Amino acid sequence: MSDESDFGVASGTQTVRFERLLPGPIERVWRYLVESDKRGQWLASGDDVPAQVGGEFQMFFHHGNLSPEKTPTPERFKKYEDGVSSMHRVTRYEPPHTLGFTWSDGADGGRSDVLIELAALGDKVRFVLTHRKLSGRHAQVNVSGGWHTHLAVLVERLNGRVPVSFWTLFEGVEEQYERCYPKG
Template sequence: MMDDSDFGVASGTQTVRFERLLPGPIERVWSYLVDSDKRGQWLASGVMPTHVGGEFQMRFHHASLSPEITPTPARFVKYENGVTSTHRLTRNEPPHVLGFTWGDGVDGGQSDVLIELTEHGDKVRFVLTHSKLSGRGGQVQVSGGWHTHLAVLVERLNGRVPVSFWTLFEGVEAQYDVRYPKD
């Protein structure tokens, strides 16, 4: 069951923002953003540079995010054995701010991901803003993806084994399609 507060919030058709309160400390959450092995447990693996402007690759393999195996939805079968994408580091202010480029940007260019962490007692406020998206369709797609990947991150940080990515993902995009204003 999805909590309303878990849903991203759209701004226009080119930006979406997610907020979570995660178990800390902040250095632990930061490590799940920048360490390839830890990031690979909830999003994608790949060595991230420490210098702004550095290019890096992320390897997505959704079936490896959980020991539970479920069938890959038909439209994603071509990525069933994983997919690699190229990104560029745009901000690196450990352990508070991380920014990098993403695909599906305006006019076929790159979009931007900005992750901000702030301490709140023994918790960490996690804010992810994905901007410069290609429009409402791209916004719905990346929202469904981030929503699901963040659900896996929450499980990992709470010491739990997540259910299959595809089980978590089922129906999420459709809910964003209803939530976001039509063009």
Template sequence: MQIAAHEYGVVLESGAVRFERLLPGPIERVWAYLVESDKRATWFCGGEAEPRDGGHVALFFKHSQITKETPPEGARKMNDEGSLMGGTITAWEPPHRFAFNWVGMGDPDSDVEFVLSQAGDKVRLVLTHRRLATKSRMAMVSSGWHLHLGLLEDQLTGRPPGGFWSVHQALETEYAERQKEAEA
């Protein structure tokens, strides 16, 4: 698997990872893919977002909507039937900032923040995910975001979606190794 160095998430501190991508705009279009259920479901998960600070965000994961690849046995139920999680919106600043507390992914809850800014004719997306309590969760979440952001880029550029399950385990292993290097 050939991945450009700038595509990897960066460990900020213990339990936090940040990703940055330059995406085709306009910024309102990228915002729509973050907050509108039908658009978000094409690269990450569906679910309505109540458009205000303190509002509820539903996160309905059904990976068969984003990839036709056969999932590993442990992910089959989420892939085929779906899984509902949610959270509380902590920042709603269209079209620049969307953040939420994610409930249901593990203990403790975690915090996700998307920040969009104009970068010439592109849109800079910065994703930060904090409060990832264990090294295994950090590696799993990092590889997941890496793949989901690749699918977002595929959606925005009109490319066919890249692999997901076929590269997930190798990428998770790579993130675990990268974390060891960051701690050294």
């Protein structure tokens, strides 16, 4: 189970915010956001993030490749077992402090927005991720479980550790968000 302080904070049914204190320096953390090979260790590979607002980039999510530990993919995610791609557009690009981009909000083709803000705090980096314009509570719970788990993998990677399987970390997280987020 996760530490309560790691949980995202809901605002209404369309926004969630995560905060972490990561090992720095800030330029290193920035590279884990924008460089495909580093981002692929915790979130999704694909294209490097273009260095300009309006630039488009692809992310390729393959949760089974985020750790050498292999565990079965949960049944409801089996259709993504071999990976899934999505397109994103840069909405803010202010290295090494702010990265914003669009996010697909599910099969209905809706778009939401992700904003990641970094601030150097000595040898640490304050990482704040805000995901806005979600289509409702279901999307909020869904993306919260995903971000929560991906950020746990990022913390492990930045601390020089090999994470356990994404699916092991993910187990039960969405259910916790389902219980703790306000209904309606």
